[in-house]
Amino acid sequence: MNPGLPSPASATLRPTVRPIVWRLATVAEVITETPRARTLVLDIPGWPGHRTGQHVDVRLTAEDGYQAQRSYSIASAPEDAAVTLTVERVDDGEVSPYLTDELRVGDRLELRGPIGGYFVWEFGIGGPLFLVGGGSGVVPLMAMLRHRAAALGTANADARHHVPARLLYSSRSWNDVIYRDELTRMDEADSALEVAFTLTREQPQGWAGFRRRIDRIMLAEVAWPPAERPHLFVCGPTSLVEAVAAALVALGHDPARVKTERFGPTGG
Amino acid sequence: MDSGMRASDELSAAGDSVADSLRLDGNAAAGILSELFVPDLTSARATCAGCGATRAVGELLVYAHGMGTVVRCPSCDTVVLCVTRTVTQLWLDPTGVRRIMMSAAALPA
Numbered sequence: 159m160n161p162g163l164p165s166p167a168s169a170t171l172r173p174t175v176r177p178i179v180w181r182l183a184t185v186a187e188v189i190t191e192t193p194r195a196r197t198l199v200l201d202i203p204g205w206p207g208h209r210t211g212q213h214v215d216v217r218l219t220a221e222d223g224y225q226a227q228r229s230y231s232i233a234s235a236p237e238d239a240a241v242t243l244t245v246e247r248v249d250d251g252e253v254s255p256y257l258t259d260e261l262r263v264g265d266r267l268e269l270r271g272p273i274g275g276y277f278v279w280e281f282g283i284g285g286p287l288f289l290v291g292g293g294s295g296v297v298p299l300m301a302m303l304r305h306r307a308a309a310l311g312t313a314n315a316d317a318r319h320h321v322p323a324r325l326l327y328s329s330r331s332w333n334d335v336i337y338r339d340e341l342t343r344m345d346e347a348d349s350a351l352e353v354a355f356t357l358t359r360e361q362p363q364g365w366a367g368f369r370r371r372i373d374r375i376m377l378a379e380v381a382w383p384p385a386e387r388p389h390l391f392v393c394g395p396t397s398l399v400e401a402v403a404a405a406l407v408a409l410g411h412d413p414a415r416v417k418t419e420r421f422g423p424t425g426g
Numbered sequence: 427m428d429s430g431m432r433a434s435d436e437l438s439a440a441g442d443s444v445a446d447s448l449r450l451d452g453n454a455a456a457g458i459l460s461e462l463f464v465p466d467l468t469s470a471r472a473t474c475a476g477c478g479a480t481r482a483v484g485e486l487l488v489y490a491h492g493m494g495t496v497v498r499c500p501s502c503d504t505v506v507l508c509v510t511r512t513v514t515q516l517w518l519d520p521t522g523v524r525r526i527m528m529s530a531a532a533l534p535a
Contacts, residue, residue: 175464175465175532175534176459176464177458177460177464213453213456215457227457229454255509270457270460272442272482273456273457273466274453274466275452275456275457275466275468275484276451276452276456276466276468276469276482276483276484276485277453277484277530324507330502356532396448396449396450400449407459417484417485418451418485419451419453420449420450420451420454421450422448422449422450422454422490
């Protein structure tokens, strides 16, 4: 939320203000998304609800007391029954291999959240909504798309065209595309949603989509022009986020409307 | 050398590519800042004491080290905020921030 811009829906944006505390979540389900990514469906007693784009901090404590902490974006919409996180395995990471390989249904996990109020989109903010994700950077963007779909389900028929959305999503290969089936279904079912994939390392036979890293030409082709004043959210590895944000500004988008979330080199 | 500057000097000396890949957004400091401030500070706007630029804290650059979280101004590289955890304390160094403005809507009702 940018306090400098008038927001017609500011009343609905008012966050709940209360201290963020550590909670014990229980893993209710583990879903395999790709060979490297798993979704953890969590039961979190006392969870206060979240806004899309927010994250949680996960803390692991070893038997000797050593603690490691990482941030993970929330994948679920506020309307969903459970909070979900999607975690991609970082081979030399301290936390993600435990979350993707070791954690089982019924295990408990220490976390705090929801955290962050800057990289946040809500239906009341409106559109157009332009999302750019790299790898597991798609996770908070998926929360936004799920929230948009849920809000459209209860809104009038006109709303869809007031809040159009586009996602440009970069992955190494088709097998690395997180939420592939759900995104494909959403794209087919929604005339105001467009999903464009780019596969940078390996493409299936007959692939008709993009096959390179996201660049200025691709963004000019996929994004709304600056005059449409889209809300822009970019999430992924630091190098991708900085290249995309710089290209969007070079294309004439207002830097204040380009919100970024860098994952850093690994995420761990 | 000013000992307060040493960590950042080392970071710069490590070379741009290493420093670049470690860079995160102000969002990444939201968790540790929530230990100090109840309303979300990353949605607030901060004025850099170095150059006077005003931005949302979520828009500033964060370098997260084992010892702490360094929040820098994207315009002039001044350390706007630094949060350091010791075994017994949490330190906030606010030398680099001239002003923090929080929307009334973000405050407790």
